[in-house]
Amino acid sequence: MNITLETAADKLVKEIFGVKAGETVILTADDDSDMSVVQAVKDSAKRAGAHAMVISVPTPGGVGKAADPDLPVDALSAALLCADVWIEFNHQWLLYSTPFERAEAENKKMRYMCLVDFNPELMIRTIGNVETEQLKRFMLEITARTKNAKNMRVTTPAGCDVSFEIDPGHYTACDCGNATVPGIHMLTGQINVVPRFGSINGVIVFDGSVTPPFGTTPDAPIRLTIENSKIVKIEGGSDAAVFEKHLKSFEDEGMFKLAHIAYGFNPGAILTGNIVEDERVWGSTEWGIGYVSPFDAPPHGQDAKSHCDGICLNSSVWLDGVQIMDEGKMVDPYLKELAAFRE
Template sequence: MLHYELQHAADKLIKEMFAVKSGETVIITADTCSNEQVVEAVASSAYAAGAIPMVITIPTPSGVGKAADPNLPIDALAGALVHADVWIEFNHQWLLYSTPFERAEAENKKLRYMCLVDFTPELLIRTVGKVETSQLKIFMQKVTEMTKAAHTMRVTTPAGCDVSFEIDPNHFVACDCGDASYPAIHMLTGQINVVPKFGSIQGTIVFDGCVTPPFGHVPHTPIALKVENSIITQISGGTEATEFERFLKSFDDEGMFKMAHIAYGFNPGAILTGNIVEDERVWGCTEWGIGYVSPFDAPPIGQDAKSHCDGICLNSSVWLDNKLIMKEGKIVDETLLALSPVK
């Protein structure tokens, strides 16, 4: 039943990553599709650390982000979150980018938040419990430093991705390397998120890993997006490409055809499973978000959209200012290779 391993991973999340202190309020949100074992283990760890855990479980919303709003107790949920020290989200239909999320981020300047969608005991164990974060943190901080110093970025994959864009120094570059001890929007260990300069993304993006929503699995035929000036102008592939285009159009919102962000995947324990949170951290992938961008990530107003979705490009090659740093998922830059926990 993995009880010992799960509790170890939960303790590591609470004590090592969030550095939870005695007397802090730790809110854990879940819905009726969330894994109760994970929720209970993390709540127990928070209590053992001297914190006051509060578990909020809601009926599973019909959508994610702002699309979840009609199914949420918006005022009550936001009222709790604006007073929390830590918010860990285990929802199946995530609240990230929802109205309660926006209120909490705008009003609660002490909040440490992390989105851990659809986490199972096995997932928490392999991506948190078994990952040694100290060397990974050094490596990821160096990649972040190099990315922030660059002016342009290009990404290709064997599946046919070839896309370039400009890096906006005013946009936040998030390095999620296992340190959630300070107020911010944090994500699972092993991702560096970049919001490109709006309007600068040009080329073809091919999803050959998980696409969520609407699927929650790896498409049978890769989904290709033609992107001009950061806007999706054509979607091609198999039947899932048609379904994906129908999904984006269903929002009746031009913002859902705008590219939002790109992220490197760097979690040594992550494997391709169909869970977007794990898949977008598979070592050597890149992940693209579509739709909403928060004002925190791209001040002053972000990018408005009714929802947000993500897709994975496996085995990525990455150039920063025309210098190759990663080739088909493997680090080739000598400085980075010396620091990398994965050779």
């Protein structure tokens, strides 16, 4: 099938979000967003009979709460409280910002998705070309196994070796192409886990992109030594020093705390420097640092001034001592069978 931007937008609006006639769909963007994508999704929402609205702001100087000083916080919050669907195409994401927190806390009908820096090629590659139903069966099985495990270990050829406890009270999000129910949704192809706070120990090595501050792969792998879920040492090349300086610039202890880990499972994702796509490169794991939403880790989450993410390529994963993935490929027989469409 010839997948175009228009058909990919229709898949997002109609299949993934299940937008209905009469619903209010708000699309947010900033000065660095690709407006051809925004326009295509707006047109698709209109064809679905929805009321589509685009809100564009000047590009903030930071992401999450660090974007707040550059946002019309009250006006944007008020609009989002009326949304049935909010899709953000911002370059500097509003996820975890004050308008995001207000909307998530007060608008119980809203379905939200963060599609940072989307361009037409990315839209087609990671949404239009993905066989959602096949991927969904595979991802739901891994999600169930992860939620039922007590411990998880991850290694990579680059030197990552980290273990932690899984907290059943924290939300395990399976973004497998279903954003038809209220809540926080992300691009298809990611399973997000918030470990038990204080339980993460070992070494994490970012050999994929790190965002912010780079948005690219660092000049040498960045090695983080983790004790009780906190970064105690950062090593690597010159970019490692830049990364450490970035974390210290917030003058916030929370920016040295690990937030979450995610499996990457989007068949079309490639390493491009766009964190939303990079987090979904097949067989990778991604670590978030800093802020955790109260919705992901009730009742209080983990407070921090901002959030950043780094990618660990070709990951091996053990759940309660049983290996399910080896350097990005399934080794469990049933998971291997479910992933046959990709592997």
